[in-house]
Each structure stands twice: as structure tokens, then as C-alpha cells.
Amino acid sequence: MLNWLRELNNKLMGFYFIILFFIFWQVAPMVGWANPKFIPPLSKVLAAGWVLVQNGDLFIHIAVSLERVFIGLFIAIAAGLPLGFILGGWLPRVARYLAPLMNLCAQINTMTLLPLFLILFGVGEGGKYSIIFWAAFWPILFTTMAGVKQVDPSLIKSARVMGADGITVFFKVILPGAALQIFTGIRIGATMAFMLLIGAELLGANMGLGWLIRNAEDNWIIPRLFLGLLAIAVIGLIINYSLEWLEDTLITWREKTEETAD
Amino acid sequence: MHNGGTKILSQLKNYVLDNSSVILFFAAWELLPRYGILNKAIIPSFSAVVQKLYALAVQGELLGHMLISLQRAGIGFFLAAAIGIPAGFLLGGVFRTLEKMLLPFLRLLEKINPFALFPVFILIFGIGEGSKVSLIYWVSQWPIIFNTIMGTRGIDPLLIKTGRTMGASNIELFFKVILPAAMPGIFNGLKLGAQLSFIMVISAEMLGSSSGMGWLTKNAQETYKITQLFGATMFIAVLGLIINKIFRLIEARLLVWRESTFEEH
Numbered sequence: 001m002l003n004w005l006r007e008l009n010n011k012l013m014g015f016y017f018i019i020l021f022f023i024f025w026q027v028a029p030m031v032g033w034a035n036p037k038f039i040p041p042l043s044k045v046l047a048a049g050w051v052l053v054q055n056g057d058l059f060i061h062i063a064v065s066l067e068r069v070f071i072g073l074f075i076a077i078a079a080g081l082p083l084g085f086i087l088g089g090w091l092p093r094v095a096r097y098l099a100p101l102m103n104l105c106a107q108i109n110t111m112t113l114l115p116l117f118l119i120l121f122g123v124g125e126g127g128k129y130s131i132i133f134w135a136a137f138w139p140i141l142f143t144t145m146a147g148v149k150q151v152d153p154s155l156i157k158s159a160r161v162m163g164a165d166g167i168t169v170f171f172k173v174i175l176p177g178a179a180l181q182i183f184t185g186i187r188i189g190a191t192m193a194f195m196l197l198i199g200a201e202l203l204g205a206n207m208g209l210g211w212l213i214r215n216a217e218d219n220w221i222i223p224r225l226f227l228g229l230l231a232i233a234v235i236g237l238i239i240n241y242s243l244e245w246l247e248d249t250l251i252t253w254r255e256k257t258e259e260t261a262d
Numbered sequence: 263m264h265n266g267g268t269k270i271l272s273q274l275k276n277y278v279l280d281n282s283s284v285i286l287f288f289a290a291w292e293l294l295p296r297y298g299i300l301n302k303a304i305i306p307s308f309s310a311v312v313q314k315l316y317a318l319a320v321q322g323e324l325l326g327h328m329l330i331s332l333q334r335a336g337i338g339f340f341l342a343a344a345i346g347i348p349a350g351f352l353l354g355g356v357f358r359t360l361e362k363m364l365l366p367f368l369r370l371l372e373k374i375n376p377f378a379l380f381p382v383f384i385l386i387f388g389i390g391e392g393s394k395v396s397l398i399y400w401v402s403q404w405p406i407i408f409n410t411i412m413g414t415r416g417i418d419p420l421l422i423k424t425g426r427t428m429g430a431s432n433i434e435l436f437f438k439v440i441l442p443a444a445m446p447g448i449f450n451g452l453k454l455g456a457q458l459s460f461i462m463v464i465s466a467e468m469l470g471s472s473s474g475m476g477w478l479t480k481n482a483q484e485t486y487k488i489t490q491l492f493g494a495t496m497f498i499a500v501l502g503l504i505i506n507k508i509f510r511l512i513e514a515r516l517l518v519w520r521e522s523t524f525e526e527h
Binding site for chain 2: 013014015016017018021038039097098099100101104107108109111112113114115116118119120194195196198199202203209210213214216217222225226228229232233236237240
């Protein structure tokens with residue numbers, strides 16, 4: 001019994017402070033430790049959220065933001081994966097030639113480029129897709145190239161000896177071999193994309209979660225401001241953890257083969 | 263002398279060959295707008311952008327905004343280091359149970375979107391310097407705290423025990439054993455923190471400010487000063503690259519020092 005309790009305590013240890021934080025958020029403005037005008041208690045924030053849930057506005061903003069992320073991310077994957085395979089696998093000399101330019105581009109902070117992209121691709125959806133694409137493209141490209149390069153050449157050779165053609169080698173050897181790294185790239189890319197989208201929506205949009213915050217700030221609807229922050233935090237975490245979960249479930253076979261190999 | 267000259271020439275040749283893709287990119291940026299293949303009004307040529315930057319620099323405007331941005335980033339970064347390193351030592355070395363309880367919560371806080379936090383910081387700290395510096399501090403403290411915790415936790419307990427049996431006091435132990443052993447981790451945190459503080463100062467200035475490099479870019483976009491927009495963006499990019507480079511150079515020094523101590527033993 002005591003052991004069981006101790007185990008439970010160990011598991012819950014990380015949650016104590018999180019729970020404490022939310023209790024504190026509720027209590028502090030109520031007893032006057034924080035000015036409720038600036039920091040409304042959690043219950044008021046959630047009440048403001050309930051209003052937006054009932055009239056459906058919250059879901060619309062979430063849907064608009066997620067659509068932007070997914071479209072930008074999709075373009076980044078559609079461009080980054082094939083390019084990564086081609087540069088990493090077939091054209092290593094071209095990759096080496098382009099490496100300085102690619103490193104230069106990837107090092108430039110994406111938020112810096114936002115005003116430029118707004119001019120080049122428009123302040124509407126184009127600017128947002130392009131900034132999300134840029135943020136997600138480089139990690140996806142680099143991890144794909146690295147993933148393809150670290151596939152054991154003897155595996156490819158033995159597959160060829162067994163009579164596999166190029167397509168079979170690609171789908172049965174190279175793709176599974178590089179999958180782990182590619183997934184990491186997509187996860188990093190998606191996280192970056194969502195982060196930057198909020199920045200882009202704060203700068204200029206008429207919908208979406210970033211706009212929800214900006215609008216609440218401009219109109220001094222403070223509970224809604226905190227609600228937007230809470231919603232963005234929760235959705236960011238969901239994106240992060242669901243991709244981690246997907247990675248774990250899709251790539252379990254890799255660990256298994258390593259175990260049997262030992 | 264002549265030999266040295268050819269050596270420099272061959273080094274230059276290698277450098278040009280290695281970076282030919284970058285050079286080609288800048289050449290294309292110069293030539294395509296000039297010959298009308300790209301619209302000059304939307305994408306001004308490289309030389310026009312450099313000229314505009316030079317004009318801004320001569321006016322002193324560029325330097326002024328740069329100093330404002332660097333000052334904000336520097337204050338935020340300094341705060342993050344001054345609070346993050348001691349916090350990391352305490353959590354990683356002294357209060358291990360507290361660390362276990364606090365770490366998931368801190369990881370959660372780290373993941374909160376900084377752009378979404380900015381309006382809240384404005385609410386709490388006002389639209390002046392307070393909100394910008396606190397946002398920079400907030401974002402750059404996480405890698406510093408986490409890397410200091412990692413560095414402190416990763417110290418070989420045998421080293422500490424050996425120090426103790428040799429009669430070292432707590433203070434000696436900290437400065438002679440713990441601090442040098444945790445240094446690579448701390449430095450890594452500082453490097454990431456400095457990069458983040460530069461990113462965040464630009465972002466914060468775009469979102470709400472009337473001065474600094476970020477504002478200069480945002481303002482150029484809003485008033486359609488295209489050449490200035492390209493110039494400011496390029497200038498920020500180069501500044502960011504320089505900051506990265508400085509930290510990489512210091513890190514190389516630090517690693518050499520680390521290896522040499524290992525060689526001595």
C-alpha cells in the first residue's frame with residue numbers, strides 16, 4: 001500500500017506545481033494579491049471562453065489558425081521531403097555545393113523575414129502561408145537529408161543483391177531508415193510553424209487565434225486575452241504531443257529490430 | 263613574401279569556390295532586377311539595397327536603432343543569465359526533489375507561445391521598455407536554466423567526493439569542481455539564450471514599439487519603403503549571423519580548454 005502510494009506520488013510529482021499554479025491563478029486575484037482588472041481569476045477566463053464556445057467563435061478562430069498551419073506545413077513537407085531525398089541520396093555533390101546558401105537561409109530568423117514576406121506575398125493568406133512554409137521547410141529539409149545519409153549503405157547494397165529495384169529499395173529500405181529523423185524534422189517544423197503563425201496573426205489578420213488576442217487587447221477585454229493565451233498554449237501542446245505520440249507509434253518497429261539485432 | 267601571397271590567393275580561391283552558391287545568389291539578386299527579369303519596384307537590386315543601407319548608416323539612424331535593439335536584448339539576456347544560472351544550480355545541485363516537481367511545470371511554461379504572451383506582458387509591465395525586456399528575459403531564460411540543470415546533474419559524483427576527501431570547503435568545491443564541470447552545459451545555454459534574445463527583441467519591436475531594428479523593418483513595410491525594408495532585413499540577418507559566429511568562436515575556445523585539461527590528466 002505504502003509502495004503503491006509512493007509510486008503514485010512519483011508519477012504525480014510533475015503535476016503538483018501545474019495544479020498549484022492554476023489554483024493560485026484562481027485565488028490570487030480573488031484575495032487581492034493581484035489586481036483582478038489586469039489578471040482576472042481563472043474562473044472568469046473560462047467563463048469568457050464558454051461564451052465564445054457557445055456562439056462558436058472560438059472554434060472558428062481555432063479552425064482558421066489550424067488551417068493556415070496545415071496548409072503551410074503541407075507545402076513545406078511536399079517540397080522539403082522530395083528535395084531532401086534527392087539532395088541527400090542522389091545528388092550529394094549538389095547538396096555540398098548548395099550547403100553554404102542553405103545554411104545561410106536557415107540561420108536567418110524567420111520573424112525578421114515576416115515584413116518582407118508580407119510585401120512579396122501579400123498581407124492576406126499568402127504572407128502567412130509563406131512564413132509558415134519558410135519556418136517549417138528548413139528543419140524538414142535538413143533532417144530528411146541527414147536521415148537519408150545515415151541509412152546504412154550495406155543495407156541498400158544487400159537489398160540490391162536480393163534483386164530489389166530502385167522503387168522497392170526506396171520504400172523498403174531508405175524511407176524506413178530515414179523515417180525517425182524525418183519525423184523529428186516535421187515535429188520541429190510544425191512547432192515552429194504554429195509559433196510563427198501566432199506572431200503573423202498578431203501583426204495583421206482579421207481572424208485566427210493571434211487576432212483574437214490582439215483584438216481583445218485593443219478592446220481591453222482582458223479575460224478574453226487570457227483565454228486566447230490559454231487556447232494557444234493548449235493547442236500548441238496538443239500539436240507537439242500528438243506528433244510525438246505519432247512518432248512513437250509509427251516508429252516502434254525500429255527499436256524492435258535493434259533489440260533483435262543485439 | 264611571394265609564397266605568402268600565393269597562399270592567401272589559394273585560400274581566397276578555395277573560399278570563393280566553397281561559397282560559390284552564396285555568391286551566385288547575390289549575383290542573381292543584383293542582375294535579375296537590373297535587367298528587368300524581376301520587378302525592381304518589388305525586389306530592388308542588391309547594390310540599391312546596400313546604397314540605401316549606407317545612406318541610413320551615414321544619417322546615423324541605423325546605428326541608433328541597432329544600439330537600442332542590442333541594449334534591450336542585452337538587458338533581457340543579462341537578467342536571464344543572472345537568474346537562470348543560479349536557479350539552475352539550485353535546482354540541479356541542491357534541491358533535487360523540488361527540481362523533480364518543478365521541471366514538468368517549467369517545461370510547460372517554456373512551450374507557451376512567446377508571441378501570445380507578449381500582449382499579457384504589455385498588460386502587466388506597460389507598453390514601454392518593461393514589456394519588451396521581460397519578454398526577452400522570459401524566452402531566453404529557459405535554455406539557460408535547463409542547460410545549467412543538465413550540466414550540474416551530469417557532474418561525476420566521484421569528482422565531488424574526491425574534492426571532499428581532499429578537504430575542500432563547500433565554496434572551494436563549487437568554484438573548483440562544480441562550476442568548471444558544468445561550464446560546457448551553461449555555455450550552451452547562454453549561446454541559445456543569446457540567439458533567442460536577439461530573435462525576440464526583433465519580434466517584440468515589430469509587435470509594439472516605435473524604435474529599434476524590428477520597428478525599422480515593420481515601419482518600412484507599412485509605409486512601402488521597399489528598399490529600406492530589404493536593407494533593414496538584411497542588416498538584421500547579418501547581425502544575427504555575427505552573434506552566432508561570436509558564440510561559436512567562444513565555444514571553440516572553451517572546448518579546446520576542456521580538451522587540454524583532459525589531456526593533462
